Amino acid sequence: MAPVPSGPPPVVVRVLGALIAEVDGAPVSLGGPRPRAVLARLAVADGRMVTDDALIEDVWGDGAPRTALLTLQGYISSLRKSLDPANARGGLGARVLVRDGPGYALRLPPGGLDAAVFATLAAEARTALGRGEAETAARLLDDALALWRGPAYVDCLDREFAAPEIARLTALRHGATEDRAAAALVLGDHTRAVAMAEAHTREHPLRERGWVLLAAALYRSGRQGDASTALRTARRTLADELGADPGPDLVALQDAVLRQDDAGVAAVLPTPVTTSPARRHRRVPVPLTPTVGREDDVRTVADALRDHRSVTLTGPGGMGKTRLALEVAGRRDDPDGPWFVELAGLPGRSADEAGPDAGADPAGAVATALGVTSGRGVDALVAVLADRRALLVLDNCEHVVDSVAVLVSEILRSCPGMTVLATSRVSLGTPGEFVHETPPLATTGDGPAVELFLARASDATGGAAATEDDRLAAARLCEGLDGMPLAIELAAAQARTLSVQQLLDHLDDRLAMLRGGSRATPRHATMAAAVEWSYRSLTDGEKLLFTELGIFEGGFDLEAITAVVDRRDAVLDLAPLVEKSLVKALGGHPRRYRMLETLRSYAAFVRDHDVTARVRRRHVQWVTDLADAAYVELRGPRAAQWMDRLDREMPNVRAALEYCADDLETHLHIAGGLYWFWYRRGHVAEGLRYLEPAMKARDLPAAVTVRAVAGLTITRYLAGDIAGLMESFGRLAELEPTTVGDPVPRSDALVALAYFEAGAGLVEPALTHAADAVVLARELGAPYSEAEALMSTGTAWLRAGEAERAHDYLGRAIDVATTSGYRWCEASALWLDAKVSLAEHDDDRAVASLVRMIDACEEAADTTSTMVGLMTLAYALFRRGHVEDAAALRAVVDLRSESIGYWPAAMDPVDLGPYVAELTESIPADTAAAAVATARAAAEGRDGTSNLVEDILQRCR
Numbered sequence: 001m002a003p004v005p006s007g008p009p010p011v012v013v014r015v016l017g018a019l020i021a022e023v024d025g026a027p028v029s030l031g032g033p034r035p036r037a038v039l040a041r042l043a044v045a046d047g048r049m050v051t052d053d054a055l056i057e058d059v060w061g062d063g064a065p066r067t068a069l070l071t072l073q074g075y076i077s078s079l080r081k082s083l084d085p086a087n088a089r090g091g092l093g094a095r096v097l098v099r100d101g102p103g104y105a106l107r108l109p110p111g112g113l114d115a116a117v118f119a120t121l122a123a124e125a126r127t128a129l130g131r132g133e134a135e136t137a138a139r140l141l142d143d144a145l146a147l148w149r150g151p152a153y154v155d156c157l158d159r160e161f162a163a164p165e166i167a168r169l170t171a172l173r174h175g176a177t178e179d180r181a182a183a184a185l186v187l188g189d190h191t192r193a194v195a196m197a198e199a200h201t202r203e204h205p206l207r208e209r210g211w212v213l214l215a216a217a218l219y220r221s222g223r224q225g226d227a228s229t230a231l232r233t234a235r236r237t238l239a240d241e242l243g244a245d246p247g248p249d250l251v252a253l254q255d256a257v258l259r260q261d262d263a264g265v266a267a268v269l270p271t272p273v274t275t276s277p278a279r280r281h282r283r284v285p286v287p288l289t290p291t292v293g294r295e296d297d298v299r300t301v302a303d304a305l306r307d308h309r310s311v312t313l314t315g316p317g318g319m320g321k322t323r324l325a326l327e328v329a330g331r332r333d334d335p336d337g338p339w340f341v342e343l344a345g346l347p348g349r350s351a352d353e354a355g356p357d358a359g360a361d362p363a364g365a366v367a368t369a370l371g372v373t374s375g376r377g378v379d380a381l382v383a384v385l386a387d388r389r390a391l392l393v394l395d396n397c398e399h400v401v402d403s404v405a406v407l408v409s410e411i412l413r414s415c416p417g418m419t420v421l422a423t424s425r426v427s428l429g430t431p432g433e434f435v436h437e438t439p440p441l442a443t444t445g446d447g448p449a450v451e452l453f454l455a456r457a458s459d460a461t462g463g464a465a466a467t468e469d470d471r472l473a474a475a476r477l478c479e480g481l482d483g484m485p486l487a488i489e490l491a492a493a494q495a496r497t498l499s500v501q502q503l504l505d506h507l508d509d510r511l512a513m514l515r516g517g518s519r520a521t522p523r524h525a526t527m528a529a530a531v532e533w534s535y536r537s538l539t540d541g542e543k544l545l546f547t548e549l550g551i552f553e554g555g556f557d558l559e560a561i562t563a564v565v566d567r568r569d570a571v572l573d574l575a576p577l578v579e580k581s582l583v584k585a586l587g588g589h590p591r592r593y594r595m596l597e598t599l600r601s602y603a604a605f606v607r608d609h610d611v612t613a614r615v616r617r618r619h620v621q622w623v624t625d626l627a628d629a630a631y632v633e634l635r636g637p638r639a640a641q642w643m644d645r646l647d648r649e650m651p652n653v654r655a656a657l658e659y660c661a662d663d664l665e666t667h668l669h670i671a672g673g674l675y676w677f678w679y680r681r682g683h684v685a686e687g688l689r690y691l692e693p694a695m696k697a698r699d700l701p702a703a704v705t706v707r708a709v710a711g712l713t714i715t716r717y718l719a720g721d722i723a724g725l726m727e728s729f730g731r732l733a734e735l736e737p738t739t740v741g742d743p744v745p746r747s748d749a750l751v752a753l754a755y756f757e758a759g760a761g762l763v764e765p766a767l768t769h770a771a772d773a774v775v776l777a778r779e780l781g782a783p784y785s786e787a788e789a790l791m792s793t794g795t796a797w798l799r800a801g802e803a804e805r806a807h808d809y810l811g812r813a814i815d816v817a818t819t820s821g822y823r824w825c826e827a828s829a830l831w832l833d834a835k836v837s838l839a840e841h842d843d844d845r846a847v848a849s850l851v852r853m854i855d856a857c858e859e860a861a862d863t864t865s866t867m868v869g870l871m872t873l874a875y876a877l878f879r880r881g882h883v884e885d886a887a888a889l890r891a892v893v894d895l896r897s898e899s900i901g902y903w904p905a906a907m908d909p910v911d912l913g914p915y916v917a918e919l920t921e922s923i924p925a926d927t928a929a930a931a932v933a934t935a936r937a938a939a940e941g942r943d944g945t946s947n948l949v950e951d952i953l954q955r956c957r
Helices: 033-045 052-063 068-083 085-089 114-130 134-146 160-186 190-203 208-220 224-242 248-258 262-266 295-307 321-330 362-370 378-385 398-414 448-460 468-480 485-496 500-505 507-513 527-535 540-549 558-565 570-579 597-606 609-633 639-659 664-681 684-696 702-719 722-739 743-759 763-780 783-799 803-820 823-839 843-859 863-879 883-900 912-922 925-939 946-956
Strands: 011-014 020-023 097-100 103-106 310-314 339-342 390-395 418-423 434-437 584-587 592-594
Touching: 011 114, 020 068, 033 052, 033 068, 033 103, 033 160, 052 068, 052 103, 068 097, 114 134, 114 160, 134 160, 160 190, 160 208, 160 295, 190 208, 208 224, 208 248, 208 262, 224 248, 248 262, 295 310, 295 321, 295 418, 295 434, 310 321, 321 339, 321 390, 321 418, 339 362, 362 378, 362 390, 362 398, 378 398, 390 398, 398 418, 448 468, 448 485, 468 500, 468 507, 485 500, 485 527, 500 507, 507 597, 527 597, 540 558, 540 570, 540 597, 540 609, 558 570, 558 609, 609 639, 609 664, 639 664, 639 823, 664 684, 664 702, 664 863, 684 702, 684 722, 702 722, 702 743, 722 743, 743 763, 743 783, 763 783, 783 803, 783 823, 803 823, 823 843, 823 863, 843 863, 843 946, 863 883, 863 912, 863 946, 883 912, 883 925, 883 946, 925 946
Parallel strands: 310 418, 310 434, 339 390, 390 418
Antiparallel strands: 011 020, 097 103, 584 592
């Protein structure tokens, strides 16, 4: 709880009303709605770190631009300058709005956040009121309530991140207002108590305590009739609005007022607390093993229980919902409880049965757990719980969710002191329910998933110590098991028989391997049993869709489902699978979905052979159509979005390519459509692997063969494989005559031949093929082919030593590429134009072209071309005498090359090779070493080497 400072803090952020900030008592500018939202989000976190991704999601939502991270950094910089003008000198601002790991935190001085000060004063006042110090309580509450200038976080009422905090602070404000009226009553200031309680009940007529205080204040003022009227109004309002009977305090007060029982009226007022109330009961099972890796989730759920009376932990079977609930409940200190009720043994209806859960009696299970005799039914149980203040944990609700929802709704409506924490593979759907989707454990090398596996494996092997190789294999094993705690524990149970590496090798047969769990809980004895528990609850349609979706690798969207499943009603069954935690919705637009690998394995296990054959064929066709679309889209204005899309879909692409490896036509059709993606991402080895079969292709359609051979040739060029390049280039030349009369493959062949002929200095054939390609491109309406052909013409003139003609044709290529949105060709033509300028010793023009090139590459998300541009720029800057910048860019490119295995100089031994050799020979060793150290240090930061590169580019602009 935040301390209340004795003097004004130097920096204050006020959220109890419109968001304002003050430095040394003076308001400061916070900018527009989005920077203000950033500050509000950090204020909600109350000193805790908020990641960049979370800030972007909360501030922009699904509409975040590609530049959101840079914009966020700009907002942070502006807010720092406002929060402390001395920030540029490393003063207080840097200590208030700080970088903390992968995000930012707002570290205000004590008393710097009005919401925290209010909560502290309100809590201290309640304690004072309980001790009988009403005068102190009144003073503290007056100070606390004076902090409010309007609704909390009023600038962010429409933002999801603020809703829980707004609800928490609003509830505290209501409680503080009621406490102030209670203090006035105790102090004998009945007139003020009546005025406050009347205003409060008028604004918040469903708060029962307000009516109690109003009636008591009226009675104490000698207005017994008005007190009775207030009580009748309260009963009618609660019945009409909530369908609820009055609570015990209201009933007792009404009886006391009717009997004019002063002592009875006094009983509802705050009285000094001399001892802590004794806990009646506590019945929560104690876990037999320590809980690993759930501290963040425990805090999140505990915080949710402070703000919500109904919290549900969801997730697939085996994700650790029960263990998390036990951990949260075990740390509670309720006056009565907490209580744990296991519902797995209750009979439930099957998914295809209509109506309520057959034979389910969760109320009876709760009554049994509490050790009370309540008869059968919800009403009797509610009567028993009416005056209790406790947490009720309902475990495994999914198969009786309808009955549990009715029970929980009635308990929350009629038992104001009760809070419910449920675990279920599907949410309850009760009003005000807070749903926490239980996440997998992090699977990094030193993360909780590995810690859990090694701890349980050590138990299984009598305390055997793990080697470093075991730890590395365990990280890969846990990642393959989706970080699912039950799967990890079942795998660890096999460590007595198999090594960690052997377990990893058997992942493909995980359902057979993952067994040996608790005999006391049959549904968790094997992973298959855990999944079957969920599968049995599905309708026939949901079961079919579940098995069909298991065909996807990595993830999928609605368009993919429609293409592969091909059933009109399939989409209707998707929502229940998401609701029941068998499919995970990943967010974004369009929504993407994913199945855990363990669930995919079970789907394959139960899927009918005919269904498998059908969806596999349709999956391959969907990927083929995707490749056809990608071939065009990667050469147009939406290339960056399609690069991102293919990043997401690459697991599906690989699965389709592996499946149709024996169907050479389909295999090359897909690979030929996607080679541009592999080229631009620098995925040389993968591209070569899937394109190499093109050299064996005979008697296939020319459109398929030509495109695949062209893709293989350019990928070998990217790899610096000159011998391989010449081989596939020769095959392309053989194919060219066969394309006459077939415009699309002929265009592909002419453009590719011209490109490599020009690069090799074969000027005349390059000019001929390029001229034919331009004519054909215009006939086909393919500006991307026209731009490439014009670029090849410029390259040919470069090799011929005709600089003026080279500049002319490269300029035309740039114009066509820019107009059509073909950023790669624009960038490549700018690079070639820069090389012409370097040959003319016009270094300034070369630098200008290269800066434009790199900007185009960044816009197109083109990894390899960016590296080429940066290395060429390093050489141009070196020639201008900017040795340190040249060394820095060289170091950055080398570092990125180590990461992805692509080396620009190997791709272009004619020009870039000598550039790099000159840099290596001429840059002093100490300068080069310092640049490497700086680049490696930058690479370890959140933004990698981007800021280092951007600083150099800014100096070049």
